[in-house]
Every structure is written in structure tokens, then in C-alpha cells.
Amino acid sequence: xxxKNSVLLQSDLFAGLDQATVEQFTATAEVRTFAADEKIIxxxxxxxxxxxxxxxxxxxxxxxxxxxEADICVCEPGDTFGEYLLAGGDSYAYSxxxxxxxxxxxxxxxxxxxxxxxYPVVHRNVMRIMVRHLLGAMDCxxxxxxxxxxxxxxxxxxSRCSASxxxxxxxxxxxxxxxxxxxxxxxxxxxxxxxxxxxxASGVEVRGKLVLVDSVDLLRKAC
Amino acid sequence: xxxKNSVLLQSDLFAGLDQATVEQFTATAEVRTFAADEKIIxxxxxxxxxxxxxxxxxxxxxxxxxxxEADICVCEPGDTFGEYLLAGGDSYAYSxxxxxxxxxxxxxxxxxxxxxxxYPVVHRNVMRIMVRHLLGAMDCxxxxxxxxxxxxxxxxxxSRCSASxxxxxxxxxxxxxxxxxxxxxxxxxxxxxxxxxxxxASGVEVRGKLVLVDSVDLLRKAC
DNA sequence: GGCATTTCTTGATCTGCATCAAGGAACGGA
DNA sequence: TCCGTTCCTTGATGCAGATCAAGAAATGCC
Numbered sequence: 001x002x003x004k005n006s007v008l009l010q011s012d013l014f015a016g017l018d019q020a021t022v023e024q025f026t027a028t029a030e031v032r033t034f035a036a037d038e039k040i041i042x043x044x045x046x047x048x049x050x051x052x053x054x055x056x057x058x059x060x061x062x063x064x065x066x067x068x069e070a071d072i073c074v075c076e077p078g079d080t081f082g083e084y085l086l087a088g089g090d091s092y093a094y095s096x097x098x099x100x101x102x103x104x105x106x107x108x109x110x111x112x113x114x115x116x117x118x119y120p121v122v123h124r125n126v127m128r129i130m131v132r133h134l135l136g137a138m139d140c141x142x143x144x145x146x147x148x149x150x151x152x153x154x155x156x157x158x159s160r161c162s163a164s165x166x167x168x169x170x171x172x173x174x175x176x177x178x179x180x181x182x183x184x185x186x187x188x189x190x191x192x193x194x195x196x197x198x199x200x201a202s203g204v205e206v207r208g209k210l211v212l213v214d215s216v217d218l219l220r221k222a223c
Numbered sequence: 224x225x226x227k228n229s230v231l232l233q234s235d236l237f238a239g240l241d242q243a244t245v246e247q248f249t250a251t252a253e254v255r256t257f258a259a260d261e262k263i264i265x266x267x268x269x270x271x272x273x274x275x276x277x278x279x280x281x282x283x284x285x286x287x288x289x290x291x292e293a294d295i296c297v298c299e300p301g302d303t304f305g306e307y308l309l310a311g312g313d314s315y316a317y318s319x320x321x322x323x324x325x326x327x328x329x330x331x332x333x334x335x336x337x338x339x340x341x342y343p344v345v346h347r348n349v350m351r352i353m354v355r356h357l358l359g360a361m362d363c364x365x366x367x368x369x370x371x372x373x374x375x376x377x378x379x380x381x382s383r384c385s386a387s388x389x390x391x392x393x394x395x396x397x398x399x400x401x402x403x404x405x406x407x408x409x410x411x412x413x414x415x416x417x418x419x420x421x422x423x424a425s426g427v428e429v430r431g432k433l434v435l436v437d438s439v440d441l442l443r444k445a446c
Numbered sequence: 447g448g449c450a451t452t453t454c455t456t457g458a459t460c461t462g463c464a465t466c467a468a469g470g471a472a473c474g475g476a
Numbered sequence: 477t478c479c480g481t482t483c484c485t486t487g488a489t490g491c492a493g494a495t496c497a498a499g500a501a502a503t504g505c506c
Contacts, residue, residue, distance in 0.1 A: 061365075062361065062362070062364075062365035062369075063365075063369075064365070064369040064370060065446070068369055069369075070364065070365045070368035070369045072361050072364055072365065084354045084357060084358065086350075087347070087350035087351050087353075087354045088351060088354070089354065093358050093361060094361065123346065123350075124310070126350075127309075127310035127346075127349075127350060127353070128310050128311060130310075130350070130353050130354065130357055131307045131310045131311070131312065131353065133357055134307060134353055134356055134357045134360060135307065135316050137357060137360035137361055137363075137364060138285065138295050138316060138317065138360055139285070140360075140364055141285075141293065141295055141360060141363055141364055141367065141409075142284075142285035142286075142287070142293045142295060144364065144367050144368070144409075145293035145367070145409050146285075146286075146287040146291055146292075146293045147287060148462070148463090149462075149463070177483075177484095178483080178484070179483075179484085186364075186367075186368050187463080187464095188463075188464055188465075189483085189484075189485090190463090190464080190465080190484090190485075190486085191462090191463060191464075192484095193484065193485050193486080194463090194485085194486085196485095197485085197486090208471095208472075208484095223288070371492070371493090372492075372493070400453075400454095401453080401454070402453075402454085410493080410494095411493070411494055411495075412453085412454075412455090413454090413455075413456085413493085413494080413495080414492085414493055414494075415454095416454065416455050416456080417455085417456085417493090419455095420455085420456090431454095431501090431502075
């Protein structure tokens with residue numbers, strides 16, 4: 001449970017609170033472990049918990065009548081989901097599934113509401129988290145509507161390169177399988193493969209999960 | 224200025240406040256009138272105001288490097304935009320343009336922050352507005368990725384039919400030009416035309432801005 | 447009412463991505 | 477190390493919607 005606290009203490013949800021306060025509150029939280037691709041919450045289901053990812057990744061998705069699913073978001077450790085329930089609402093707007101197995105903390109909405117009533121900074125934190133999600137969702141809509149597959153992949157890669165470096169050569173690892181990344185970008189896995197192939201012309205080399213970017217500036221031109 | 228107050232008083236931003244309080248605060252707000260398709264705010268611009276639409280419609284859009292624009296949202300009277308600034312942030316994340324001319328109220332972020340500090344219900348209201356926007360944006364992403372043009376148009380029409388009626392015949396007017404609706408749905412105007420034509424098979428007839436739906440149930444099956 | 451402008455529709459073509467299908471690479475377990 | 481599974485890539489095809497182009501309808505102005 002050491003990992004649990006170190007992630008929660010750094011989570012944006014509890015920013016601005018001292019360690020003891022966070023630990024006292026999170027001591028009451030349930031921690032659950034999910035196997036690979038296990039369902040965590042179902043879209044439309046009665047909502048009672050706000051979640052925080054401790055370990056692994058969680059996919060948020062919405063599905064249509066025929067059952068096909070679209071990924072809305074991929075949550076990393078420290079990210080919350082269902083936090084919008086704090087402002088009211090009684091059901092989940094999306095499904096959530098673990099990616100390759102994940103560990104998440106569950107906070108009862110009522111508990112978190114009481115806690116936020118006591119420590120107003122929590123409300124500010126939730127606001128900030130929702131703003132980030134909202135602006136991210138808007139970017140996603142604009143990206144889907146304006147950019148080609150290769151352009152979307154290029155902007156994802158740029159966002160993963162630390163903002164500081166520009167002309168230098170950069171290497172990093174994709175945080176999850178390519179199939180998951182494809183879903184996040186609204187692409188079929190095949191389209192992601194082809195986009196990576198196309199970006200070779202912009203100095204991008206992909207070896208497994210390892211990505212080598214020759215020049216961020218060059219990549220920025222591709223997008 | 225009578226219209227101004229009646230819209231603002233009913234706006235979700237000021238829900239739960241008594242009339243006198245709202246009027247006192249909004250008296251300080253600037254009201255501006257914009258011509259057709261006039262720029263209200265520019266993406267990336269230094270942000271200083273939160274806006275509320277009083278009259279007409281406002282298009283929010285993001286643009287890519289080459290200059291093409293994608294509509295993110297169409298705001299109606301009573302809707303706010305830029306409200307996310309209350310949680311921090313110093314620039315606009317999207318551009319805003321009047322549709323066929325519009326009247327909007329401007330609230331200085333600092334003024335609104337002070338007002339919200341005095342009346343905490345305003346913070347709750349902003350939270351709720353952002354939740355609505357966030358869930359709407361997520362629906363939009365899922366719709367773009369999962370539904371065909373005709374299906375997206377069908378769900379828009381359904382959302383415009385008062386939730387109560389189901390089997391009855393329904394008539395209503397589109398609130399704005401079809402070009403604007405197409406943009407909101409992420410379609411080229413031609414694609415919207417064709418989608419309407421295709422929905423004739425589901426009992427939808429369109430005469431100018433007038434829409435006649437034979438059966439909402441039938442339409443629901445098309446989507 | 448008549449004319450000019452804007453908006454919408456319809457048709458033809460083109461492009462980007464999904465989908466289907468199969469081969470190859472990486473990975474994990476015995 | 478070998479084998480089976482999963483993941484990824486590459487090729488072929490199909491489809492949805494963008495774009496281009498032109499005609500029809502609606503709207504506004506004098």
C-alpha cells in the first residue's frame with residue numbers, strides 16, 4: 001500500500017493538502033485490482049464512486065446501439081474518472097475497463113463530497129481536473145475533424161516530447177500497446193501502423209514501443 | 224435592456240440567486256452587439272472575460288495550422304462560454320464568432336471570481352455547466368467516431384423533440400441555418416442535405432427550417 | 447413585383463480510413 | 477530453446493463523406 005499513497009499524494013485531486021490529511025481520508029478508500037480488460041464501470045450504471053488510477057491504465061469508452069465502442073480517454077496513474085459526479089449526476093456517462101490489469105482507488109461520492117466540504121481546495125482541484133478534461137475533449141473533437149491520421153499521431157508524439165527540447169533527437173517509450181493508442185486517437189490499429197510508416201519521412205522511427213524522433217521541429221511541420 | 228435581464232436571470236450561471244442580486248451584479252457587465260459572422264474572441268488570445276449569450280447564436284471553433292476551422296459548439300441564448308477561466312487559465316482555448324448577429328454580455332473574470340466568492344452557488348453553477356459541456360463533448364467524440372452522418376442527424380432531431388412525446392407527429396423549426404447545423408455535427412453542408420434526404424425513409428420531412436417528424440420511435444430506430 | 451444575393455440541393459469525382467485477410471514479429475510459458 | 481499465442485504490419489478492397497461544380501430554391505432589397 002506504499003504505492004497507493006505515493007500516487008494519491010501526487011494526484012491532482014489532492015493537490016494543496018498536507019500528507020496527513022490525504023492519508024487520513026484515503027485510508028477509508030477501497031482499493032481494487034482488475035485483471036486485463038476487466039470491466040470497472042458500465043455506461044449508464046447507477047453511480048456511487050469516484051475513481052483514481054493507482055497503477056496501470058484504464059480505458060473510458062462509450063458505445064452505440066449495435067455495441068461497437070469508441071474510446072474517449074485513456075487514464076494513467078494519478079488520473080481520476082467519474083469526478084464529474086461531485087457536481088451532481090447519478091449515473092456513469094461512460095464505461096471503464098482496465099487495459100493490461102490496473103489498480104484503482106474507489107471514493108464514495110458522498111464521502112468525497114463531505115471531504116470537499118471540509119477542505120474547499122478539493123472543489124478547486126475537481127474544477128481544474130474537469131477544465132483539463134473539457135479542453136482535452138475539445139482538442140480531440142477538433143483533431144478528429146481537421147487532422148489526418150498521420151497528423152493526429154504526430155501531435156500525440158509531440159505532446160509526449162518534453163516541451164523544452166526542440167531540435168535535439170528524442171527517444172521515449174509508448175506507455176501502452178499500440179492497439180490502445182490507436183483507440184485513443186480514434187483510429188483502427190492498421191491506420192496507426194500506416195501513420196507511423198508515413199511519419200518515417202518526418203524522421204520518426206518506431207521499434208516496438210520505442211519511438212525515436214530525429215527532430216521535433218521537423219515533426220511539428222508534419223502536423 | 225429588458226431582454227438582457229430576462230435572459231441572464233434564467234441563465235444557469237445565476238441559478239439559485241435572487242433577482243436583485245443578479246441584477247446588481249449584471250448591471251456592471253458590458254453588453255456588446257456583433258454583426259453577422261463577426262469575431263468575438265480569438266483562439267489563444269489573452270483571456271479576460273467570461274461571456275453569456277443574450278440573443279442570437281455564437282459558434283465556438285478551433286482551427287489548424289492551415290486555417291481550416293472546426294466547430295466545437297453552438298451557443299444559444301443563456302449559454303456561457305469561457306466560463307472555464309474561473310478555474311484558472313489565461314487564454315481562450317477556442318475562437319468565437321456570432322452566427323447571424325448576436326448580443327452577448329461580458330463579465331470580467333476577476334469580477335465574476337469575486338462574485339462567486341461571495342455567493343458560492345455560482346461556483347456550483349459553473350461546475351454544473353462544465354459537467355454538461357464535458358459530457359456533451361464526450362458524446363460528440365463518440366458520435367463522430369461511431370455514427371454515420373444520417374445517424375448523427377437523427378440523434379440531433381431526437382434531442383430536439385421534447386422528451387415526452389414518442390409516437391405522435393412532431394413539427395419544429397431548426398434554430399439556425401443548415402450550414403451552421405452541419406458544422407455543429409461535423410459535416411459538410413452537402414452531407415447534411417444528403418442525410419436529410421436519407422432520413423425521409425424514416426419519416427422525416429424538411430421544408431426550409433421546418434422539420435416534420437412522423438414518429439420519434441421510428442426515428443430512434445434509425446440511430 | 448422583380449432582381450440580386452445567399453443558401454440549399456443534387457450530381458460526379460476523389461480521398462482517407464475501415465474492414466477483411468494473411469503473413470511476420472514479439473512475447474510468455476513450459 | 478521451442479512452441480503457441482498475441483500483437484503488429486502490409487496488402488487489397490469497399491465505403492462514407494469531402495470536395496468540386498452547377499443548378500434550384502429561398503431571401504432580401506429596391
